[in-house]
Amino acid sequence: MPPQRFREQFRQIQRSMPGVPLAMGPDDAGEFLYEKGVVLAREGEEAQIVEDTVRGHFRTLAAGAPDRVRRLGPAGNRSGVVRIQVSDPGEGDAGGDPAVAGALRALAAVEGRAGRRMITRNHVVHIAVNACPGDEPVPVARDARPNPAVAETDGEPGEDAARVLVVDTGLMHDYRSYPPLARTDGDAQVAECDDDGILQQYCGHGTFIAGLVAAVAPHTDITVSGALNDAGAVLEHEFGEKLFDAVEAGGWPDVLSVSAGTSNGRTDGLLGVDAFMRELRERRTLLVACAGNNGSATPFWPAAYADLPGYEDAVLSVGALRADGESGACFSNHGGWVKAYAPGERLTSALTGFETPVPYVYQHSTYDACRYGFDYACTCHHPRHMGMLSEDGASAKPDQVMFEGLAQWSGTSFATPVAAGMVVSHMAACGERDPRAARRRLLEAVDEFVDVRGAHKPALLPPTWRPVRVPAPTARP
CATH class of the missing domain: 3.40.50.200 (Peptidase S8/S53 domain)
Incomplete structure (x- = not known):
């Protein structure tokens, strides 16, 4: 997707989702959009594993960072996922989120042993003329x-x-x-x-x-x-x-x-x-x-x-x-x-x-x-x-x-x-x-x-x- 059009669409989508800081991924490549500072995990035992692993990962990197790791919103929805905050969404710019990338890397070994994915970005799902329009009417x-x-x-x-x-x-x-x-x-x-x-x-x-x-x-x-x-x-x-x-x-x-x-x-x-x-x-x-x-x-x-x-x-x-x-x-x-x-x-x-x-x-x-x-x-x-x-x-x-x-x-x-x-x-x-x-x-x-x-x-x-x-x-x- 050409960067110019993608960035235009990013600004448009950001305006439509006030209060939800977004980032481009992966690393400003303009392939998808996602919520800054937040990851998804399956509720229950897997969510706890994600929390503990990410908290331990950040404890080795920066003082105070583990305290930012917490669950957001109620559990029990039919989608079976929970949002986990891993950093302050207000930090940095829209060109990627190092904290979310770090959280994904921290779970890589655990996922390998489990044989299944346990963590993901919270992507923006959009109509197919939105972040990548064929054209306008x-x-x-x-x-x-x-x-x-x-x-x-x-x-x-x-x-x-x-x-x-x-x-x-x-x-x-x-x-x-x-x-x-x-x-x-x-x-x-x-x-x-x-x-x-x-x-x-x-x-x-x-x-x-x-x-x-x-x-x-x-x-x-x-x-x-x-x-x-x-x-x-x-x-x-x-x-x-x-x-x-x-x-x-x-x-x-x-x-x-x-x-x-x-x-x-x-x-x-x-x-x-x-x-x-x-x-x-x-x-x-x-x-x-x-x-x-x-x-x-x-x-x-x-x-x-x-x-x-x-x-x-x-x-x-x-x-x-x-x-x-x-x-x-x-x-x-x-x-x-x-x-x-x-x-x-x-x-x-x-x-x-x-x-x-x-x-x-x-x-x-x-x-x-x-x-x-x-x-x-x-x-x-x-x-x-x-x-x-x-x-x-x-x-x-x-x-x-x-x-x-x-x-x-x-x-x-x-x-x-x-x-x-x-x-x-x-x-x-x-x-x-x-x-x-x-x-x-x-x-x-x-x-x-x-x-x-x-x-x-x-x-x-x-x-x-x-x-x-x-x-x-x-x-x-």
Whole structure:
């Protein structure tokens, strides 16, 4: 992920999480964000081992440091983890946290003997356009059609319609003005606009996703959980709890669509969602999760659970195809843990402004060329706009646009609901009640494949999706 954009996003997320000091990791490399001065451990005996080991480690380094080691907050949550403070979060800057790194090193030998991980950073889990955006939404003409277009179906959905739960930001207040979402239910988006009436960044993300599911699979019971309403970012220890809350509010769904996650520099998952993932494995629910937009092969969780033993049928990890469908989008994560790709660049779906047009000010400036080195007209540099958070924003006025219903947006965030819609559409067409069996048979029946960075991967292409071919942009004057 290019450092400029990552740092812009860091400032944005930090503002959305007041009172939570954050650091970039590992060591200012810009791979993930985490809570300063705090680690996670499983509650119970392991938490005590972590406390004692870290306290002993710091006792050999600095007087007074062991006294800072203490548990934070109540235990007994369903995620099964506790936060342990290992240093003063106010010390140092955002370029890493030596105390947390030291605590991780102190437990390395103990973990080796135990044969399992016992300690981790408390990562920031974010919607997949957040700390690593594909792009920001782009207005479309008032008479534009959604892409994928809404599939034609006969009659009304029956009581046996598949249930899709989207865990994301909430629904915009006027979402029912978009006919495909008339039957969708869920949480409302919190604080859509700022005090000046400007649409806030990432608002409409959950509505856009729900619109894509409804387009690909109209006969679907869609519910949107606003668990990620705080600018689409939560701490890892909260994420597992929010997932439990979301699935238990209306019962475990057929398909759980999650366009959020984080990398953590490891290949064995997230400690904060371990309890949820083990519960998921025992259910019939299929988790469809985004691969992330870092342009990296580093595992992005929870999507990368698709590559762990025991989760092969329970998780479908989805990368994004470029607008013309010829390969992976420049921003899409990739690697063996990404099991399928779906259209995810320049999709058109519902955003907001159906009742009254809503202004939006761009936060990030586009680049002069693809930031990942691709040579097609990707969203890194087309269409051009100037953003207020960018380094050159101080000398140039950021661009403002108006949204009037539909918008165009890019990211693995949006490839994910397309894939989820294809799974439930397959269920409806084949009379299949098991979403995991539908996933398996859908992938077995795929006759379209794409080469993504040397790997031959299945492409999930909805029949109503139209490739978008964009001419090469002219250089910025």
